[in-house]
Amino acid sequence: MSEPTADDVQVKLESLAKLRRDGGVLRDYHAPRWNEPLIMEQSVPGQRGIFVPLAEPEIVEAVGDPQAFIPAQMRRTKPPELPEIAQHQALRHYLRLSQETLGMDLGSDISEGTCTMKYSPKMHEDLIRSHKAADLHPWQDEDTMQGLLEIVYECGEYLKEISGMDAISLQPGGGSHAVFTNAAVMRGYFAAKGELPYRNEMITTIFSHPCDAATPAVAGFKVVTVMPDANGYPDLEAFKAAVSDRTVGCMITNPEDTGIYNPHIDKYVEILHDAGALAFTDQANANGILGIARARDAGFDACHFNLHKTFSSPHGSEGPATGAYLVSEKLAPFLPVPVVTKVDGKYHLDYDRPQSIGRVRGFLGTWMGVIRAYAWIRSLGPDGLREVAEISVLNNNYLDRLLLGIRGVSRPYAEGHRRLDQVRYSLEQLAEETGIGTEAVRDRMVDFGIQSYWMSHHPWIVPEPFTPEPCETYSKADLDEWAAVIKKVSDEAYAEPETIKTAPHAQPIAQMRRLEALEDPEQWAFTWRAYKRKVLGRRASPQGSPSTDNPANGPATPAQS
């Protein structure tokens, strides 16, 4: 059989695009609507999913009262208020909820700019679920987990090469956690030098991730924020004014949320170093620079990567995440313990580091993310990593061309300059001309099976913002479909705005109401207990609730269900 020509491939792709109803053709989509109650609301006293068998009499006799193992002051006085529900109902409940949700594996997550939502190979799940990994116990002797330590060590070596840094910790449990670790390491560095009493200001920029401001504040520093200039770069004169002998360092993203890469970043680093301060770059999202630009080569003293973004490990509702934190030699003594080392071909957990800031998380951190990142790096190799960046930038600039052709869409800052892997667009013109702003567009696009887009971190410097990030995962057809959705919504805004104002129409939930409640600690309710107290106006444990108030309500018998 002969090799297919480029034309053959093109014809096939086009026919496939029609078949999949994408490539610019909008889907006839409708999400299922189950009107599913909260699981706590479905609880029926006495219902059980599992009947735990009573222990054998011999065991009871040998062990005695199991509660006696728990110190008296730590024992519950009441059983926890858990939903009482049959297995089948629990399964149905969560399947229904999953059907009412869009996500990476179901649709297009191009929408989630700054998050680098990319395909996470399913083979990686086999690796982390293998008994060789899953059955490890954190208290095992290091001699018995050399395999895992080798993966952690080697993954660290790769990331050091990718960033140009000298040492690494894979212990932080997320991006912001790694950024906090940096603030703590810089604090440790200046404390050791005796300069901490007067160095107490950390600089960041308004377009850097908010954690670059929040975490140094938590670490006890005053945070000084710099605004952008007309080109979208941090204002260099303002930056100079911000730096002084009180400066600890700077925590900055490049490219920032605008997608604009600052080619003069080394100048900023130089200004910091001249003042005796340190420079950290937040590389949570490194898709635009992977294999192309290295933090160390621009003079940075430290950086981090999010393995759950750039390195393919999935994001999952606040975890499981891994922040890889990397430093130059002079900051290495302050890294969290333990550091994984290799001596004479054996791997060790090195706790003997007197200047360490201590632990930032238990044991090795989220090592599942490390295994996935290791497998991903190994499967791509150095050329593959660079290709990831190149395709991401190509994808982004292709989508950019499509989006800028849509009425009402603009791209503030740095006219004529290409963006790297994402762009912060503005719908200000659309809002002014039609009254349809970015929140309304977001609520409408989900009617086409596309995840609602990420608008912007706060504050909104770019008016009516949205921020797509079409990383290397996405095909041309995916990009065409995404742009077609935005075009469709823009056309509607000018022709039939009511359709948008009343959207979504094809989702299980219509418009969100009482949004102000999400911003008011007196009103928001993130737990069942808070929901009952604040929303239902009841006390947390109402009288007569058998699941909470009746200590005798132990394991159910079959007769009860």
Add this chain to the structure above:
Amino acid sequence: MTQRKRLGLIVNPLAGIGGRVGLKGSDGPEIVRRALELGAVREAPHRAQLALARLTSLRDSLEVITCPGEMGESEARAVGLLPTVLDLPLRAEQQDVPSSLPDGTPLTTAADTVNAARALADRNVDLLLFAGGDGTARNVFDAVGDRLLVVGIPAGVKIHSAVYATTPVAAGDLAALVLGPQGAGIRERQGEVMDIDEDAFRDNRVSARLYGYLRVPYQRTLLQSAKAGSQTADEAALNGIANEVVNDMESGVTYFIGPGTTTRAILDLLALPDTLLGVDVVRDRKLLAADASELDLLRLLEQPGTRAKIIVTAIGGQGHIFGRGNQQFSPRIIRQVGRDNILVIATQSKLLSLEGKPLLVDTGDPDLDRELSGYVKVITGLHERLVYPVRGDTG
């Protein structure tokens, strides 16, 4: 059937008339006459229509109550709204002033705005939408104080007051939100009412006053200052700013605390009474002087061993930190205190509402204005600073 919401509407049809012909304002019939002679066109009616056009979808659930003619009725009708028109005798009796413009339109005055605002307050409107400039905002404030929720349609030459939406369209959208089905959830904030003496302004002297505060609805995407996030975040930021300032207060240092709601938070935290529109003096957490004049401040500075710091915030919609509403901080005072001892405080949202425009200083001394220019680390919250440009704004 639910009761229809009531919108009060006042258009100052002459607002902004002096702007295009360089007259720095439109207060007073003589200026209006000169402006018309110079070929000025009335822009306020058009701007009011831009805002009102955003309310047409609420037509059936809304009762629009307004003034006759160009003070609201004609603008409302132009966009298809059918207003209830107040029976107001237009313009207070004045002598030696023409009663109509050359084209026959009745000439309205500040007294008409005041009378109309009072009448609308008596009708218990849910929102008062008014088109004008700083003078109009001041008239509305004189008439209704904090009785009504208001939104300003920017139409005047001088817009220093922070009661105006960013654009006429945004004013309309904000009004639609307040009067629409989700209106009950809308929060409020206090917006500064500023005014400048136009006669002095035309002589290149600026005499500005912080007049008071009007109640303004708050919605994150439509009001300039709301862009940074929620009002709860803003309240937290104010609290954070006050804590930051108080935590860093040095013993024995005298603090001159300028006017405004941002600076008021400091005195609130210290549990001290405050002068919202004046300068209060604090040392070692005790009130040394309330509503101090320039002379009072000078006397304090002359006491031997006095170390003083000035705490100011951006006043009004233009971002002035000196020269608007806080003229007690004269060039002499500022020089004696010294540039390094000036603390500028503002919420991040207030700075962002300036849309990149610098903070302004207009002390009356161009040399001092130049010295104060550059960058300042504005305290924006607990442990938070924003580096922001400062420029002179003389004249």
